[in-house]
Amino acid sequence: MAKKGKGDSTQPKGVRIRNRKAFHDYEILEKLECGLALVGTEVKSLRAGQAKVDEAYARFDGDELFLVGANIALYPQAGEQMQHHPTRKRKLLARRRQLHALKIRVQQKGLTL
16 A cells, blocks of 8 residues: 655645636736635536636725626536536635725725736
């Protein structure tokens, strides 16, 4: 039996989604890396690389930040009852202080997310 060590590369390092078009079309002043609140079939679709964020944007709803317009494809192996809506609004998970500071800057300076 082989030991699993730090060099074991069989497990995924994590899913990262990038919007390359945004880096070309907009001036990026600051980056915020945060998590997404997902349902089971969304996780499987993301791991399979089935996501499009070309037309996605972030928007505040109260004190919470949401990702709007991202398209995570349906997971074909799941039944119809277990499927998610591909373009639903998804909550972005970040620290409260970061969100508060970001919301103030967006309101004062007129920046977009």
